[in-house]
Amino acid sequence: MAGITEIRDPRKRAAQWMGTGLACLVYLFLLAPSLIVIPVSFGSKYELKFPPTEYSLDLYRIFFSSDSWTQPLFLSFRVAVVTTIIATTIAIPTAYAVVRYEFFGKKLLIGLITSPLVIPSVVFALGIYLYFSYMRLTGTTAGLIIAHTMFVLPYALVIISAGLQKLDPNLEFGAMLMGAGRFQMMMTVVLPQLYPSIAAGALFAFLISFDEVVISWFLAGPTTTTLSVKMFSAIQWEISPVIAAVSTLLTVISLAVCLVNVGLQKKTETQN
Numbered sequence: 001m002a003g004i005t006e007i008r009d010p011r012k013r014a015a016q017w018m019g020t021g022l023a024c025l026v027y028l029f030l031l032a033p034s035l036i037v038i039p040v041s042f043g044s045k046y047e048l049k050f051p052p053t054e055y056s057l058d059l060y061r062i063f064f065s066s067d068s069w070t071q072p073l074f075l076s077f078r079v080a081v082v083t084t085i086i087a088t089t090i091a092i093p094t095a096y097a098v099v100r101y102e103f104f105g106k107k108l109l110i111g112l113i114t115s116p117l118v119i120p121s122v123v124f125a126l127g128i129y130l131y132f133s134y135m136r137l138t139g140t141t142a143g144l145i146i147a148h149t150m151f152v153l154p155y156a157l158v159i160i161s162a163g164l165q166k167l168d169p170n171l172e173f174g175a176m177l178m179g180a181g182r183f184q185m186m187m188t189v190v191l192p193q194l195y196p197s198i199a200a201g202a203l204f205a206f207l208i209s210f211d212e213v214v215i216s217w218f219l220a221g222p223t224t225t226t227l228s229v230k231m232f233s234a235i236q237w238e239i240s241p242v243i244a245a246v247s248t249l250l251t252v253i254s255l256a257v258c259l260v261n262v263g264l265q266k267k268t269e270t271q272n
Helices: 002-041 058-065 067-100 106-117 121-135 141-165 169-177 182-211 214-219 227-237 242-271
Strands: none
Touching: 002 242, 058 067, 058 242, 067 106, 067 141, 067 182, 067 227, 106 141, 121 141, 121 214, 141 182, 141 214, 169 182, 182 227, 182 242, 214 227, 227 242
16 A cells, blocks of 8 residues: 555656646746736837847836826826725625625626626627717716726625625624614724725726726727727827837736735735
8 A cells, every 4th residue: 555655646746746837837828928018118119029129218208208198097097096986985885785684686786786797898888888878978087987887896896795704793783782873883893894805896996997998998088098098099000119118017007906905815814
C-alpha cells in the first residue's frame, strides 16, 4: 500500500502543477492585451506601435490638455458618481426588504430588478432608447444617469444582499426590543455592520457605469458623449495613439477598484 501511495502522490502533484501552469497561461493570454497597451501609452504621439521606438508622456499630455477628451472624461465621472449614489441608496432598503421579509410579489420584484443581468446589453439599450425617445430623454445627462442606474442597480443589490445575509438578525431584534425604532435600528445596528458590502457595491456600480459603452452609445448626444463612447468613436473613425493612454488609465482605475473590493471583502470576513 505504501508503494501505491508513493506512486499516486507524484502523479497527483504533477497533475496539480499542470493545472496551475495551464491556469497561468490562460490568465497571461487574457492579460496580454492590457500588458501590451501600457508600454504603448508611453510611446510617441505620432505612432501606435509595440514596442515603442521612444518613450515619453506626450499621449497623456495630449489627453489632459484636449477638451475633446477631458469633457467626456468629466461627464463620465459625473454620471458615474450620481449613478452610484442613486443606485446604492435604492439598493440598501431593497436588499433589506428582500433578505429579511417575505411578501407577495417578492420573486417578481427580484426578477424585474435583476433583469439587466440576463438581458443582453444591446437589447436593454435598444429598449431604453425607444422608451427614452418617447420621453425626450435621449441625448441628455439625466437620461444617461437614469439608464445607468437601472443597469448597475442589480450589481449593487446582489453585493449588498450577500453582505446582509451574513448579519445576525437577532441583533436587530434585540435593538427593537430595547425600544429602537426601525430607522434608528437601521442606522445604529445594520449600516455599521454592512458598510463594507455597501462600499463594495458602490465601487462596482461606479466602475460599471464609468466603463459602460453600449447604453451610452444609444443615448449619447453631441453634448453627452461619455469617455467610453469617445474611445469607441475614435477607434471607428480614426486610430489615435491617445487611445492607448486612455485605456491605461481605465485599467489602473479598474485595478484600484478591484484591490479596494478585495480589502473590503477581507475586512468583512474578519468581522464575521
